[in-house]
Amino acid sequence: MSALELIEVPTGTAARAVFTTRAGGVSEGGFTSLNLGNDRQDPDARIRENRARLCAELGIDPGRVCMGRQVHGAGVREVPDGDGGFLGHLRDWPDGDGMVTATPGVALAVLGADCLPVLLWRRDTHRVGAAHAGWRGLVAGVLEATARALGSPGEAGAAVGPGIGPCCYPVSGEVRDAFAGRFGAEVVVGEAVDLAAAARRALVAAGIPDEAVVTVGGCTACAPGRFYSYRRDGAGTGRQAGIVWAEAA
Numbered sequence: 001m002s003a004l005e006l007i008e009v010p011t012g013t014a015a016r017a018v019f020t021t022r023a024g025g026v027s028e029g030g031f032t033s034l035n036l037g038n039d040r041q042d043p044d045a046r047i048r049e050n051r052a053r054l055c056a057e058l059g060i061d062p063g064r065v066c067m068g069r070q071v072h073g074a075g076v077r078e079v080p081d082g083d084g085g086f087l088g089h090l091r092d093w094p095d096g097d098g099m100v101t102a103t104p105g106v107a108l109a110v111l112g113a114d115c116l117p118v119l120l121w122r123r124d125t126h127r128v129g130a131a132h133a134g135w136r137g138l139v140a141g142v143l144e145a146t147a148r149a150l151g152s153p154g155e156a157g158a159a160v161g162p163g164i165g166p167c168c169y170p171v172s173g174e175v176r177d178a179f180a181g182r183f184g185a186e187v188v189v190g191e192a193v194d195l196a197a198a199a200r201r202a203l204v205a206a207g208i209p210d211e212a213v214v215t216v217g218g219c220t221a222c223a224p225g226r227f228y229s230y231r232r233d234g235a236g237t238g239r240q241a242g243i244v245w246a247e248a249a
């Protein structure tokens with residue numbers, strides 16, 4: 001049994017911001033091994049075991065881990081408290097690519113396999129936020145909306161997790177034009193767009209200080225042993241996650 005490999009970004013606050021990799025789970029085949037997604041091709045029992053292992057490693061209550069049904073939109077949901085679905089029903093979450101909560105101990109989890117998991121926190125309160133940001137969500141404004149819901153962006157920090165890099169993400173001219181129009185020409189790299197650079201632009205445009213935004217980096221498609229990538233592997237691949245919560249004082 002391999003150990004979990006987690007990427008934790010120091011926040012300097014009570015918030016903890018963690019990104020997962022493929023290592024340390026029980027899923028097999030294209031889902032090997034720490035698949036945290038909800039693809040029905042991976043048996044539910046394995047998904048539950050992976051999620052339980054993650055919670056045990058992090059010392060958090062799976063009954064207080066919340067997710068949203070990710071629809072590549074800009075909707076943000078204020079989460080009052082957990083409902084057990086992380087290990088329970090697995091799938092039937094309310095829509096929401098963005099989530100925020102003010103409740104210490106409530107963890108927000110977003111999934112990705114090329115799309116960016118983005119985690120946010122505030123220095124002055126226990127409020128935290130999380131967003132799933134692919135190209136559609138970025139253009140739709142999911143990060144600005146999540147930062148707005150978090151509040152006081154000047155007091156906020158953010159971590160942009162692993163996603164697909166411009167090395168592996170050629171897109172249509174329409175998408176490139178939408179990115180250039182929204183975030184500036186610098187986020188277009190040849191035939192590709194740079195999701196992480198666009199995410200930073202969006203967060204800074206929302207008022208979060210540039211120096212308070214951390215980009216984890218790495219390209220999911222370039223690292224098959226470490227990350228899931230939908231662009232690389234297509235359907236039948238797993239999902240890594242970003243998870244954020246404030247530890248109770």
Ligand SMILES: [Zn+2]
Pocket residue numbers: 164165166167168219220221222
């Ligand atoms: Zn790459």
